[in-house]
Amino acid sequence: MPINPKDVDWVEEPPMNFWEATFLPAVVDGLRATGHHVTHFKPVTQMYPEEAADLPRHYRGVHRLNRDDAGRVKCVACMMCATACPARCIDIVAQEAPKDDPKWADRDKLPNSFVIDELKCIYCGMCEEACPVDAIELTHIYDLTGMSRQEMLFDKEKLLSVFDQTKDSGLDPIRTHKGRLGPASDFQQLPTLGPATTVVGDDRSAKAASPGVIK
Amino acid sequence: MPTVIVNNKPVEIGASERLNCIQAAERVGVEIPHYCYHHDLSVVASCRMCLVEMGDKKPDGTIAMQPKLFPGCQTPVKDGTVIVTDSKKVKDAQKATLEYLLLNHPLDCPVCDQAGECGLQDYSYEYGRGYSRLQEPKNIKPDKDYIGDQITLFTDRCIMCTRCVRFTREISGTAELQVVSRGTHEEIDIFPGDPCNNKLAGNVVDLCPVGALCSKDFLYEQRVWWLKSKNSVCPGCSTGCSINVDQNNDVLYRLKPRENPQAQGAFMCDEGRFGWKYVHADNRLTLPEQRANGQIISKNWDAILPAVRNALKEAALRAPNKFAAVISPWATVEEAYLLATYVRKLSPTAKLAIGPIRTVGEDDLYPKDVHGKPVTPTKFTIHAEKCPNRRGVEAVLKQIQGSVIEFSSVLNQVSKGEIEALYVLGGDPEGWIADADVIKLDKLKLLVVQDLLASAASAKAQFVLPGGAWAEKDGTFVNFKGLAQAIHRGLRGPGEARPDGRILMELSEKPGMFQAPALRKEIAKAVPALAALSVGDLGELGVPLETAAAKSELQPA
Numbered sequence: 001m002p003i004n005p006k007d008v009d010w011v012e013e014p015p016m017n018f019w020e021a022t023f024l025p026a027v028v029d030g031l032r033a034t035g036h037h038v039t040h041f042k043p044v045t046q047m048y049p050e051e052a053a054d055l056p057r058h059y060r061g062v063h064r065l066n067r068d069d070a071g072r073v074k075c076v077a078c079m080m081c082a083t084a085c086p087a088r089c090i091d092i093v094a095q096e097a098p099k100d101d102p103k104w105a106d107r108d109k110l111p112n113s114f115v116i117d118e119l120k121c122i123y124c125g126m127c128e129e130a131c132p133v134d135a136i137e138l139t140h141i142y143d144l145t146g147m148s149r150q151e152m153l154f155d156k157e158k159l160l161s162v163f164d165q166t167k168d169s170g171l172d173p174i175r176t177h178k179g180r181l182g183p184a185s186d187f188q189q190l191p192t193l194g195p196a197t198t199v200v201g202d203d204r205s206a207k208a209a210s211p212g213v214i215k
Numbered sequence: 216m217p218t219v220i221v222n223n224k225p226v227e228i229g230a231s232e233r234l235n236c237i238q239a240a241e242r243v244g245v246e247i248p249h250y251c252y253h254h255d256l257s258v259v260a261s262c263r264m265c266l267v268e269m270g271d272k273k274p275d276g277t278i279a280m281q282p283k284l285f286p287g288c289q290t291p292v293k294d295g296t297v298i299v300t301d302s303k304k305v306k307d308a309q310k311a312t313l314e315y316l317l318l319n320h321p322l323d324c325p326v327c328d329q330a331g332e333c334g335l336q337d338y339s340y341e342y343g344r345g346y347s348r349l350q351e352p353k354n355i356k357p358d359k360d361y362i363g364d365q366i367t368l369f370t371d372r373c374i375m376c377t378r379c380v381r382f383t384r385e386i387s388g389t390a391e392l393q394v395v396s397r398g399t400h401e402e403i404d405i406f407p408g409d410p411c412n413n414k415l416a417g418n419v420v421d422l423c424p425v426g427a428l429c430s431k432d433f434l435y436e437q438r439v440w441w442l443k444s445k446n447s448v449c450p451g452c453s454t455g456c457s458i459n460v461d462q463n464n465d466v467l468y469r470l471k472p473r474e475n476p477q478a479q480g481a482f483m484c485d486e487g488r489f490g491w492k493y494v495h496a497d498n499r500l501t502l503p504e505q506r507a508n509g510q511i512i513s514k515n516w517d518a519i520l521p522a523v524r525n526a527l528k529e530a531a532l533r534a535p536n537k538f539a540a541v542i543s544p545w546a547t548v549e550e551a552y553l554l555a556t557y558v559r560k561l562s563p564t565a566k567l568a569i570g571p572i573r574t575v576g577e578d579d580l581y582p583k584d585v586h587g588k589p590v591t592p593t594k595f596t597i598h599a600e601k602c603p604n605r606r607g608v609e610a611v612l613k614q615i616q617g618s619v620i621e622f623s624s625v626l627n628q629v630s631k632g633e634i635e636a637l638y639v640l641g642g643d644p645e646g647w648i649a650d651a652d653v654i655k656l657d658k659l660k661l662l663v664v665q666d667l668l669a670s671a672a673s674a675k676a677q678f679v680l681p682g683g684a685w686a687e688k689d690g691t692f693v694n695f696k697g698l699a700q701a702i703h704r705g706l707r708g709p710g711e712a713r714p715d716g717r718i719l720m721e722l723s724e725k726p727g728m729f730q731a732p733a734l735r736k737e738i739a740k741a742v743p744a745l746a747a748l749s750v751g752d753l754g755e756l757g758v759p760l761e762t763a764a765a766k767s768e769l770q771p772a
Contacts (some may be wrong), residue, residue, distance in 0.1 A: 034346060077326070078325030078326055078434070078438075096434060096435060099360060104595065108323070108326045109326040109435055132325045133325070158284065
């Protein structure tokens with residue numbers, strides 16, 4: 001869509017004064033910056049692989065499937081991650097939770113198989129965003145190698161083992177729910193619910209059509 | 216004409232029409248949200264979702280509004296009725312109703328099968344408040360995983376609209392479902408030892424506006440937003456229920472009834488609903504085969520199609536009177552026409568027979584009373600004739616041959632050696648010949664079988680052409696009362712199976728590709744009984760043959 005000319009403000013460059021026109025102040029500024037880099041040399045290059053890489057806290061590496069307190073897979077096979085995935089690298093087959101097993105009494109659905117193609121994945125983290133029970137997370141593991149494509153299809157067991165391997169590493173702590181499932185799966189003892197989102201007074205949703213309905 | 220005013224828009228309704236507010240508002244595209252109301256079931260007005268403001272326009276032009284809100288499903292409209300669905304009062308009522316409905320709802324949408332096509336989700340988004348003020352724990356009731364062989368109940372998700380209960384009482388008449396307890400303890404349940412296993416039971420899952428009643432067959436198979444849907448027609452019997460074929464990645468996951476007042480109404484039977492599993496059977500024919508002396512000599516379409524063509528030509532030249540084709544009543548009108556014209560072109564004296572028409576028992580009428588006897592008025596019929604297109608195939612054969620030959624007489628002639636070459640267009644998953652009769656085919660010099668599933672008969676054929684199941688092809692089915700409905704290709708067949716229409720187009724060297732609408736127009740010209748197909752595109756609801764034929768006779772061409 002072309003920009004409406006009415007929306008465009010033209011800004012004129014301010015005229016240069018005498019000193020600026022000689023460009024000497026700018027040259028001095030530039031030389032000062034160069035000199036600063038010489039005297040305050042601080043390399044940002046990391047000597048990987050000789051030294052372990054120092055990764056930012058939000059680094060997105062290999063996925064893991066989290067476990068709950070009972071050691072069960074947290075995932076409820078809702079397939080939101082597979083739906084959100086732009087690379088279509090997640091394949092989930094769901095199953096009904098075993099009805100007569102007390103271990104699964106509070107669950108309806110769980111993944112029968114959960115496969116992520118780590119080669120197809122673009123590590124965007126959308127799966128983590130989409131997960132309603134915080135079951136899938138991206139870890140700091142970045143040095144991922146394998147001898148075959150088959151090997152890079154991470155199944156449920158492999159992804160759970162990534163969790164076991166990373167949960168105590170310090171970089172990838174168990175972040176949410178302290179091992180509890182989210183409300184989607186944990187409805188046997190559902191906590192009392194406040195508003196799903198914090199509603200501030202001037203929010204549109206809080207302004208009921210007739211006064212006195214809210215509060 | 217009586218005029219109803221919906222949100223300041225006038226709606227003209229028929230003088231003898233008896234509409235409620237929901238139906239009248241629908242006429243101008245105004246949606247009044249509702250859960251418990253369904254046009255085929257009795258009105259209980261229990262969900263309170265359809266509350267609207269109502270009033271009356273007096274002859275002098277003044278409008279007197281009622282002080283209270285009225286349930287739109289239960290309130291009939293008349294001339295001068297004023298309905299307001301977008302006032303503050305109505306919107307607040309909708310918000311309050313949804314908040315109440317969601318009080319004890321577990322909100323387990325991520326694990327719920329209904330998510331994506333759920334009435335609670337849709338209306339909460341459209342009309343809801345967005346949050347709940349409940350500060351108490353939710354009242355969670357235990358699930359009942361055996362309501363019927365195909366039905367499971369997630370009790371906690373239920374909003375007590377009682378559509379399912381009314382369905383089993385009014386449409387199937389079997390009355391297995393009921394509401395037990397009262398107030399907040401209300402639950403849907405069955406009588407102990409009397410599960411909901413009637414032949415229409417699957418419909419309660421469709422009727423359920425939330426994810427309470429779920430189909431065990433489809434449970435956790437797919438998320439519904441992944442399914443791609445195509446309009447089709449159930450081939451299970453000659454009722455010809457309009458359905459949706461829901462597939463993903465060429466795997467059929469479920470059939471759902473598509474509402475069509477011309478065909479079956481809003482429902483379908485469980486035989487059709489769950490009877491499609493053969494589409495993915497292991498014994499589907501996936502490769503064409505050419506046999507000579509019992510040995511397979513080719514499995515390549517490009518080689519086999521010319522070979523079939525030559526073999527048929529030779530057979531027609533050698534003994535034009537001993538040449539026959541059998542067209543299954545599972546074939547579409549287009550396929551029947553293509554094959555019949557092709558065979559007649561090869562040998563004008565060839566015999567054209569309709570495949571065996573399978574009938575099971577008698578027509579099954581619903582609702583039933585407690586003794587299992589049908590009650591009038593009949594609201595749903597499962598026909599005994601278990602094929603989708605007998606009338607269509609017969610119409611084509613009658614036009615091209617003058618009469619319809621039964622399959623049994625062809626089989627007799629085969630066993631006497633009076634037929635030497637036979638082309639069979641199958642499609643019936645139960646097969647087209649009894650195992651005991653297969654031996655009669657030994658006398659044939661040429662047997663071409665175009666079918667769905669491998670069988671003893673296809674093992675004897677010189678040529679086996681793997682065709683498509685009904686969900687894998689475009690075409691037309693004509694149901695028991697002469698309603699021509701279009702079926703659409705929802706998924707691709709397994710392996711190298713091809714839609715039958717394409718096989719026959721290529722075999723008969725007809726120019727162009729198989730295009731059902733174009734072919735329908737051609738058929739309409741060639742077969743006066745099917746003149747109604749001249750529209751090409753049959754639309755979602757199909758075209759009745761009789762009325763359209765009568766119309767075209769009245770109008771000079």
